[in-house]
Amino acid sequence: MFSELSTTGILFLIIGWSFVIGLTVFTVGKVLKTDKKKAEKEQKVV
């Protein structure tokens, strides 16, 4: 799959994909976590 990539090509792909996947996992995870916390808080109030 990535056999034709040069060393710098692999480096760019790894950095690019890591940045995007890292950002997505961080933001989506944070959204789910804060929403869960808020829901729990609201339930306690009720």
Place this chain on the structure above:
Amino acid sequence: MARENWNSRIGLILAMAGNAVGLGNFLRFPVQAAQNGGGAFMIPYFTAFVLLAIPLMWVEWSIGRYGGKYNHGSLPGMLETMWDHPISKYLGVIGLFISTIIIIYYTYIESWTLGFSFFSLTKEYFGSDTFDSMSSFLGSYQGKGEGHFASILPAYIFLLITMAMNFWVLSKGISKGIEIFAKIALPALLFFGIVLAIWVFTVGTPDLIKHPDWSVAKGFAFIWNPDFESLSQSKIWLAAAGQVFFTLSVGMGTLHAYASYVKGNDDIALSGLTTASLNEFTEVILGASIAIPIAVAFFGLNQTQEIAAGGAYDLGFVSMPVIFQQIPMGSYIGFMWFFLLFFAGITSSVAMAQPLISFLKEQFGFTHKKATAVIGLSIFMCVNFIVVFYEYGVLGEMDYWAGTFSLVVLALLEVIVFAWIFGMDKGWRELNAGSDIKIPLVFKFIIKFITPIYLIVILVFWIKQEAIPTLMMDSVEPEQVPYRWLARGLMVTVLGILLLMIKKASSKTGRLKFKMREQSGEDDV
């Protein structure tokens, strides 16, 4: 009656991400990357993403939520609340103008994706198995010369269906229409994208005997191996900045409209960043892994470079159908590809109509259904112009002025209003109100200084390199010139009508109508 709100944060994020994820993620981005230095393109791309796209996205979410507090769902009113000057509402017309013009031609392209989804399942284009014959198939579908289709009727039918779907979703309102639709369309789009990317990974080298050099691996190398020399060229940096603009839908007036339905103190910082990251996932991971790598595997590097130079339509609507005819289950994979594009398109086009709908409701007291119907009919009348004169380059003319040049103008205007007129301290507080993440303080500096300077540099270069030659129609074929003037006439007419509407709406008090928002979950659909 209370202003409508998004029902859930997930719904808002999916709708916003759907707005950002468009045809460009799958067609424009890989072409831009391949043409502009491969892996090295990622350096200016991510630089522009951090210094331009993210700050502008946050600015637009902030302007939108702030305007929503005054019951404004479109830019004229939003700018007026932030800048108490008679001209501010008229400058805000750019936000209505851009989204109106783009939706006029975008829905037509979107309808091709629906049409080609159908043609994939019915194998209508099977038989047009060379690049030239498939170009002829597409051309006849668009009404450009003779070919497979005798008339433009099929294109017209799919256009009608596409428009009906768009305005049906819009007629249901924010939470019951756009939000519910986004919750279905965006996960489906991601699923199709992931399946297609996995399929591309499995293709390898399709013809080991005749073309051992044509492989998916070569395609990935084409996109990712960096050409560092290209970084010294200004056009690469401009291309990257242009791409992040298009991909995040900033400078269009649509993010503001959606953000105006966020409740007063609900988070926008994290939600905005999440939509941007979902868009980047779709673009950098999925977009770069499908069309170009598979084209290199079936056409080789040289022809793929020619296809990429021919633009996104050749890549998406010509080369891909040729490939689908050569693989097992090609009709189903073709359907998946075009339906993926259709979902990407429709989630963006519904966002483009929203500012106008909000404007009619808020300033002229239209009911939601009436506003949707009026906008739907008006857009449909204008789309006919694109359909009939498509072969004379009218779409390209409108895309350049409204869909490219004006985006930078609007972005520059709004960042100046936000950071320099409304005030950066006030703006920073607005952005951070109710925030679920702590935005690094450096972004305060970036929004105030770096982003405007970046935008001015882009604007100056674009005016010099593209805008003046485009305005003078330097490279336009003589027979296209009158039609391109007609397209300009249509754009000026739309702009004039929108300005008159703003004047009329503000005629009594000199200001657009506003009211402080009632916080309620009820909607006014």
